[in-house]
Amino acid sequence: MRVKLFAMGLTSLLLSPVAGADDTVFDFTGKLSSEFQAYPDEGQFVGQAYHSNASIALETAFYWGFNEGDDSVIFTPFIRIDQQDEERTHGDIRELSWIHAGDDWELRSGLRKVFWGVTEFNHLVDVINQTDAVEDSDGEDKLGQPMVNLSLVREWGIVDLYVLPGFRERTFAGVDGRLRSGVVVDTDSARYESGEGDQHIDTAIRWSQSFDLYDIGLYWFKGTNRDPRFELGLKNGTPVLIPVYEQMDQFGFDGQATLDSWLLKLELMRRDTRSEDYSAMQAGVEYTFYGVSETNTDVGVLVEYGWDERGKGADVLFQNDLFFGSRITLNDESSSEFLAGLGYDIDYQSHSLVVEASSRFGNNWKLSLDARIFESGSNQDLMTNIEQDDLVQLTAEYYF
Amino acid sequence: MNLTKSFYMLMTMTFLSNPVLAQTPEERGLEIAKEVKQRDFGWADMQAEMLMVLRNKQGEESVREIRIKSLEQEGDGDKGLTIFDKPLDVKGTAFLSFSHPLEADDQWLYLPALKRVKRISSRNKSGPFMGSEFAYEDLSSFEIEKYSYKYIKDEPCEGGTCFVVEQYPVDKDSGYTRRVAWIDQDQYRVWKVDFYDRKNSLLKTLSFKGYQQYLDRHWRADLQQMQNHQNGKSTELKWSGYQFQVGLDDSDFNKNTLKRAR
Numbered sequence: 001m002r003v004k005l006f007a008m009g010l011t012s013l014l015l016s017p018v019a020g021a022d023d024t025v026f027d028f029t030g031k032l033s034s035e036f037q038a039y040p041d042e043g044q045f046v047g048q049a050y051h052s053n054a055s056i057a058l059e060t061a062f063y064w065g066f067n068e069g070d071d072s073v074i075f076t077p078f079i080r081i082d083q084q085d086e087e088r089t090h091g092d093i094r095e096l097s098w099i100h101a102g103d104d105w106e107l108r109s110g111l112r113k114v115f116w117g118v119t120e121f122n123h124l125v126d127v128i129n130q131t132d133a134v135e136d137s138d139g140e141d142k143l144g145q146p147m148v149n150l151s152l153v154r155e156w157g158i159v160d161l162y163v164l165p166g167f168r169e170r171t172f173a174g175v176d177g178r179l180r181s182g183v184v185v186d187t188d189s190a191r192y193e194s195g196e197g198d199q200h201i202d203t204a205i206r207w208s209q210s211f212d213l214y215d216i217g218l219y220w221f222k223g224t225n226r227d228p229r230f231e232l233g234l235k236n237g238t239p240v241l242i243p244v245y246e247q248m249d250q251f252g253f254d255g256q257a258t259l260d261s262w263l264l265k266l267e268l269m270r271r272d273t274r275s276e277d278y279s280a281m282q283a284g285v286e287y288t289f290y291g292v293s294e295t296n297t298d299v300g301v302l303v304e305y306g307w308d309e310r311g312k313g314a315d316v317l318f319q320n321d322l323f324f325g326s327r328i329t330l331n332d333e334s335s336s337e338f339l340a341g342l343g344y345d346i347d348y349q350s351h352s353l354v355v356e357a358s359s360r361f362g363n364n365w366k367l368s369l370d371a372r373i374f375e376s377g378s379n380q381d382l383m384t385n386i387e388q389d390d391l392v393q394l395t396a397e398y399y400f
Numbered sequence: 401m402n403l404t405k406s407f408y409m410l411m412t413m414t415f416l417s418n419p420v421l422a423q424t425p426e427e428r429g430l431e432i433a434k435e436v437k438q439r440d441f442g443w444a445d446m447q448a449e450m451l452m453v454l455r456n457k458q459g460e461e462s463v464r465e466i467r468i469k470s471l472e473q474e475g476d477g478d479k480g481l482t483i484f485d486k487p488l489d490v491k492g493t494a495f496l497s498f499s500h501p502l503e504a505d506d507q508w509l510y511l512p513a514l515k516r517v518k519r520i521s522s523r524n525k526s527g528p529f530m531g532s533e534f535a536y537e538d539l540s541s542f543e544i545e546k547y548s549y550k551y552i553k554d555e556p557c558e559g560g561t562c563f564v565v566e567q568y569p570v571d572k573d574s575g576y577t578r579r580v581a582w583i584d585q586d587q588y589r590v591w592k593v594d595f596y597d598r599k600n601s602l603l604k605t606l607s608f609k610g611y612q613q614y615l616d617r618h619w620r621a622d623l624q625q626m627q628n629h630q631n632g633k634s635t636e637l638k639w640s641g642y643q644f645q646v647g648l649d650d651s652d653f654n655k656n657t658l659k660r661a662r
Contacts, residue, residue: 115516215519261523290524333531399488
């Protein structure tokens with residue numbers, strides 16, 4: 001509700017005449033994407049007895065720049081319509097924000113998205129935004145987070161101060177959706193540790209700096225945990241999972257060393273909540289062979305390791321997992337790219353494989369072919385739930 | 401006495417004339433490079449728009465639109481901010497670089513879909529820029545220390561009479577064994593560059609057209625044409641909106657301005 005009011009306020013601000021409107025720059029762009037998913041297997045749970053799914057999504061971006069670019073407003077609404085899962089049919093304001101830039105500071109206010117981190121297979125330290133989990137299984141789609149962010153540029157680094165009023169609940173697949181557990185998450189009855197519920201005001205501070213070949217960041221976040229734990233409940237006589245959002249303190253570190261063709265990456269975090277205190281890590285190396293055998297093709301090879309102090313008891317997929325990946329970039333006119341990632345769970349001997357290929361066609365189209373395979377080695381592993389959700393996906397994106 | 405005087409004169413003449421007579425082609429090449437750099441020094445900061453037209457052998461075109469901002473650094477390579485407008489799927493992508501004459505450049509890439517700033521390796525000098533016939537190293541700022549030189553001859557060219565100078569990249573990761581540049585003797589502008597690949601065969605020719613002078617000092621070509629002789633493809637770079645000394649400073653080149661670049 002607060003988000004909606006805020007959005008309305010900002011919209012009316014935009015529609016009101018701006019002083020010196022002559023130098024206002026306006027820009028409008030968008031992306032229409034259609035997605036066809038083929039599932040070789042029917043899902044293992046009720047509601048998942050289908051082999052295909054179609055979906056379309058539209059994301060547009062409106063941009064206004066004024067005061068010679070020192071002030072700008074961005075509005076990015078998003079909507080998806082999904083054939084099978086009504087929970088995946090959803091909309092969001094990805095961004096509705098105003099940025100004011102001073103000489104060595106910026107004030108960014110509104111619904112925004114912030115990314116922290118350096119690794120590729122898991123985004124451990126990226127905590128500001130809630131995951132839009134119905135979009136994809138990679139956790140890279142995020143919901144717009146209300147915030148006021150003051151960013152200060154100093155000789156000794158960039159300091160970002162955040163006040164985050166209002167919390168966004170994670171999205172979860174519905175009865176007819178894939179990538180879920182046997183019991184559906186009831187997003188209508190989320191519980192909160194804080195008496196203020198989803199109105200709790202979170203805060204965060206981050207410092208980041210580049211030292212020659214090393215880029216590092218450190219932060220402290222205090223507020224509502226974006227990752228819920230679950231309690232069993234009943235809805236109309238049917239068992240459901242009720243998401244419970246606790247308060248947390250989290251310290252995080254991310255660092256990358258860029259040494260010629262080598263990238264060394266490390267993410268660390270310590271999370272304290274009422275029910276548990278634990279540390280977790282994601283670390284890796286990436287090496288790129290440039291212009292292999294006298295062609296323009298670059299081949300990158302990466303290895304990462306994900307660790308969670310809680311071990312097998314952790315409510316995450318990656319508690320003791322190894323990842324191997326390769327990125328092949330043709331560097332041609334159509335920016336053709338292939339990505340492959342293999343995940344291996346050392347505790348449970350589970351495997352996952354992700355393959356992505358993409359290329360541009362003409363000036364406006366981009367086609368991607370993705371495949372995902374999940375092979376659980378134990379029914380104790382969370383991956384057991386999605387074992388029959390192997391997928392081949394064709395995505396056509398039109399940019400305008 | 402006479403003998404002593406004669407000896408003195410001989411000595412003096414030798415000392416005065418020797419440096420000129422003994423200037424090697426290498427020294428002459430370096431001197432020309434220094435003069436090129438010196439004549440353009442002091443542009444402070446600039447911004448411009450660049451339209452890149454890629455043509456394949458069949459004549460099919462694809463287009464890139466890019467805006468750049470640069471800041472001159474005394475005693476170091478330039479700072480640069482590159483913003484991509486087209487193709488539309490990479491719109492909003494931006495690239496920040498702090499270049500250095502001999503050490504590796506510092507480079508960051510901003511990916512707007514993820515709002516992610518990535519520090520990237522600058523090792524990839526010889527790779528194609530945006531699928532074009534320009535390699536990254538062809539677009540980086542000219543620094544004297546990046547090459548060793550050899551003056552070859554004088555030759556008539558579009559800019560009058562040109563020095564023909566060979567430039568040998570110092571960096572082992574360069575895609576070239578040598579570049580041959582035609583530089584006019586009047587204004588020290590580059591009119592043509594031949595690029596020789598790692599096997600020392602002619603790979604590409606870059607031609608400069610439509611030179612204009614800014615601030616009564618700095619010459620910039622409106623058009624750069626790169627022809628690849630080995631694959632038959634070409635890329636045209638059309639420059640517009642050149643502005644010098646618009647007041648950019650260090651605070652316009654950091655990770656925050658990279659994320660905000662438009």
